[in-house]
Amino acid sequence: MEILKQRAREIVLGVLLLVLAIAVWKTMTAPSDVVAPQRGAAGRADLSDVKIYPVDWVALTAPRPGYDPSGRNIFQFGAIPVPTPPPPTPEELAALEALRKKQTEDALRAQEELVKRQQEMMAQQQKQAEETANLPPPPPPKPRPPAVPYKFIGYVGPPEKKIAVLHDGSELLFAGRGEVVGDRFRILDIGYESIRFGFTDPQFKSESQTLPMSSSY
Numbered sequence: 001m002e003i004l005k006q007r008a009r010e011i012v013l014g015v016l017l018l019v020l021a022i023a024v025w026k027t028m029t030a031p032s033d034v035v036a037p038q039r040g041a042a043g044r045a046d047l048s049d050v051k052i053y054p055v056d057w058v059a060l061t062a063p064r065p066g067y068d069p070s071g072r073n074i075f076q077f078g079a080i081p082v083p084t085p086p087p088p089t090p091e092e093l094a095a096l097e098a099l100r101k102k103q104t105e106d107a108l109r110a111q112e113e114l115v116k117r118q119q120e121m122m123a124q125q126q127k128q129a130e131e132t133a134n135l136p137p138p139p140p141p142k143p144r145p146p147a148v149p150y151k152f153i154g155y156v157g158p159p160e161k162k163i164a165v166l167h168d169g170s171e172l173l174f175a176g177r178g179e180v181v182g183d184r185f186r187i188l189d190i191g192y193e194s195i196r197f198g199f200t201d202p203q204f205k206s207e208s209q210t211l212p213m214s215s216s217y
Contacts, residue, residue: 008060008061009057012055012060016052020050020052023050143203143204145199145201145204145207145209146184146199147209148185148197148209148211149168149169149182150166150167150168150173150181150182150185150211151166151167151211151214152164152165152166152194152195152211152212152213152214153165153166153167153172153213153214154213155190156174161176162176162177162190163175163176163190164176164187164190164195166181166195167214168182175187176190177189177190180200181197183200184199184200184201185197185198185199185200186198186199186200188208193212193213194210194211194212194213195210195211195213196208196209196210196211197209197210197211
């Protein structure tokens with residue numbers, strides 16, 4: 001090993017001397033119009049301006065890194081294989097188990113709360129259904145008065161004592177205010193363009209129906 005180091009030093013020194021000799025030769029053979037570097041008293045070249053860089057012998061003699069066959073190969077294309085992850089440590093396994101247990105407990109708790117809410121909703125709906133079933137039945141709908149089957153054609157006579165002219169679909173009828181027509185209807189008022197009927201049935205005594213004057217019958 002020492003012989004190799006000594007040999008490397010000799011090679012480096014030889015290269016440096018060769019570079020120095022070439023620089024001196026180029027300086028001495030330069031053209032006349034170029035200012036030559038100053039020479040010493042003995043006629044030798046002044047090498048004080050020549051910079052010699054130090055050599056890092058430690059870096060040259062350091063061992064080179066070995067070849068890793070599992071590393072990246074620049075001459076090989078394709079995806080780099082993903083290395084197998086190391087097995088988890090006992091602490092990591094314990095943390096994963098605790099997380100899994102917590103997630104399971106949270107899921108069970110959420111399921112229990114959902115079931116509880118559904119039971120409460122079912123109980124409330126059942127209670128409402130029972131309350132609705134216990135309510136008294138609604139009153140029957142109020143009867144509606146019959147429709148007046150006449151057309152108001154007009155009136156005759158003086159304004160203070162009008163006689164209405166009605167048509168029942170087959171013949172004309174004449175009746176004054178307060179008279180009963182067809183046993184079910186009573187004339188309450190005779191206007192210029194309408195007539196108002198009441199009903200003889202006591203359950204419709206507070207109701208009335210107004211018909212406009214009709215131009216045809």
